Amino acid sequence: MNTRNRHIDALRGAAILCVLVLHFALAYGLKNSPLGILPGWLIQAAYQGNYGVTMFFVISGYLITSTSLHRWGELARIDLAAFYLYRIARLLPALLLALSIIVLLGALDVPFFANSDGGKDLPASYFIIAIASVLTFWHNLLMQSAGYFNYCLNVYWSLSVEEMFYLLLPLCCRVLRQRHWIMLLCGAAIVAGPIYRSLHAGNEIYFMYGYLACFDAIAIGCLTALLAQNVRLGARSAWWLRLLSSLALALLYVRGIDGHEIFGFTWIAVASAAFLTGSMVAAPARQRRPGPLQWLGRHSYELYLFHIIVLAGMRNVVDKAGLAYAERLPWLALFLAATALAAALVARHVTGPANAAIRQRFRPAVTATPSCVQ
Template identity: 45%
Template sequence: MASQLSETPPVTPGLRNRRIDLLRGIAILLVLFHHFCIAYPLGHSALAAALTPEGVRAVARNGNYGVTLFFVISGFLITSNALARWGSLAAIQARVFYSFRIARIVPCLLLLLVLVNGLALAGVPIFATHIPGVSPLAAMLRANLAALTFSTNIFIAHYGWANYALGVLWSLSVEEVFYLTFPLVALTLRRQPLIMLFWGLIALVGPFYRMAHQDDEAGFLFAYLASFDGIAIGCMAAGLATRWRLDGLIGRLLQPTVLLGMATLYLWRSIGATNIWGVSAMALGTAVLLIASAHHENGPLATRSRLLRGLEWTGRLSYELYLFHLIILGLLRTLLPPATVPATGFERLALLAVFFIGSGLLASAISRTFSEPLNRILRQRLNQLGKPSSPCGISPEQPRP
């Protein structure tokens, strides 16, 4: 059967799902390629000889759809982990939920602010915050305040891309504001069908909000209500994955069909022309792939190609890559201004390789030496909140990702 009843959690706590990491890897590479091509357009490079200039632009222009994939994956994993940890959303412990979000999100966020502020104070112009009529220090403080209060998307709506390297925080702002409501919705509605209905309404609001803000890029791309639908669809997908599995012949046919549809939408037109229902369609396609991947058993690592392993490795580092890749790109733009790099030939392709490798090395170093060790330490301490003797009352037998 293509779908069958199953009460098992959609993810296994503590274990990575390689198919989900693969999706993450594709998403973050789309974002990185998009940002690189804004700085160093490749429409006349050697790559254009193979893909044509229109082909290069088609791949490069829609990196924001990579963020849509991230939103859906995030909602799926947050909900899956909550179900695995507490058994039902009605039993969620808000204090533990928020503590774990802080442990994962805040250390890297603070490190990014330290690096960007340090480079700005060292006199590297691209990392400074530029707001007309506002002193550099006051502008920096405003950008930092927006980052720490998860309102960078609102900051961008008011001031534009005033800080190059902190612009990526718009999506973190969307995610974390959504997750501020996550336990509150679960504890208020309690019954999973009602919670799913609420998320369904949020998903329905998205395209109509984007439709009403077509004359405002910050409104149809970066606003909370323009982006919440992707996260909500991911949350609903996790709920469905606890009961339904996509396997058998229909499941095997459905996945390549969905992938083909998503690729066609991505390449067809720019997100500015397709965002109203395109974001919803991309999110729904991602949700189908996640449900199909939820109960997938990972095969031996040695049987997988180097390309797949490389994409999965990239996916595991996606958070660090997303936050810090503009540090590398900003430094490249400072050392090698785009006007000095020939637009034809292989020079920009070589620079693209340097950008990917440099971003990967920086993200890997941060993950190994800072974010993951600190995340483990914080979670080990925060797990004490979940012991039966604590007010949170999580059973020690319950898995904690």
């Protein structure tokens, strides 16, 4: 049975769209295009895509916590083997495919795939270190020491943050056991986030990519799931909450990150949590065809992994200087379409089959994970 929540899918779809537009804007720019007629503040909003990553963190914290509560009743009863198996089955197959493509093209010294970002020329052995850091959840730390060094691998810093969360959550829950201690730990992470960002506000690799810079958003998602069990909203109240939180997200997004490095991410996380709270009363979308945002949300992981590979390939065909004014919007449309096609193919032929095969092979007695968890 399909248990997806269309509102959560839409929020996730909006988040990944923010990331896609950001990376295209960084690669090709938007001002020297027909979009240049738009107000400058609206053009500038395209460069705030890291707020979309914060939205992802909140959604991840919320979904993993709520699904674990549904499956095991209490977080202290999480089956460690089953939990890690679910995460490996969902995340690893597509990630290994993406990394294989990057390594192959990087080994051939194809621009934007090799370790030459930012004018660096790192030795080939650094590829091994970089891939290992992605697979062992500390690529963000590697970037803090090496800077931006590989165009494709750079974006996987956020996966290291989420994977570290997946690693630590069940362990912390089994150790702390009592719900109030788990909530207190979440509260500590929420307090630590702005403090850490205030200490590194001048370095984006630290205030955006560090574990402590991001764990507060995940903790807000976890707390939302824990507190949601005691919240009962009517359909009308939930609709208003979704509307108001959507407006808050839009206003915060347009306001931007610059000058709001400390608390901007916190407020984006709080607004996202409010939207998730307003989504709890929504019935699962069982027969309705997903809209564009819902489709993007359902394929957000594959879009995240492969959009940068598509974009790197396109940059090898035409660079920013070679793209004419009238060509920028069609090039953006081509980027979005090619990324969507790649994500759909990977989801259909890699992620889905591998996910099912791994679960069946190693945990045949476990009930399938609800499809709302990505």
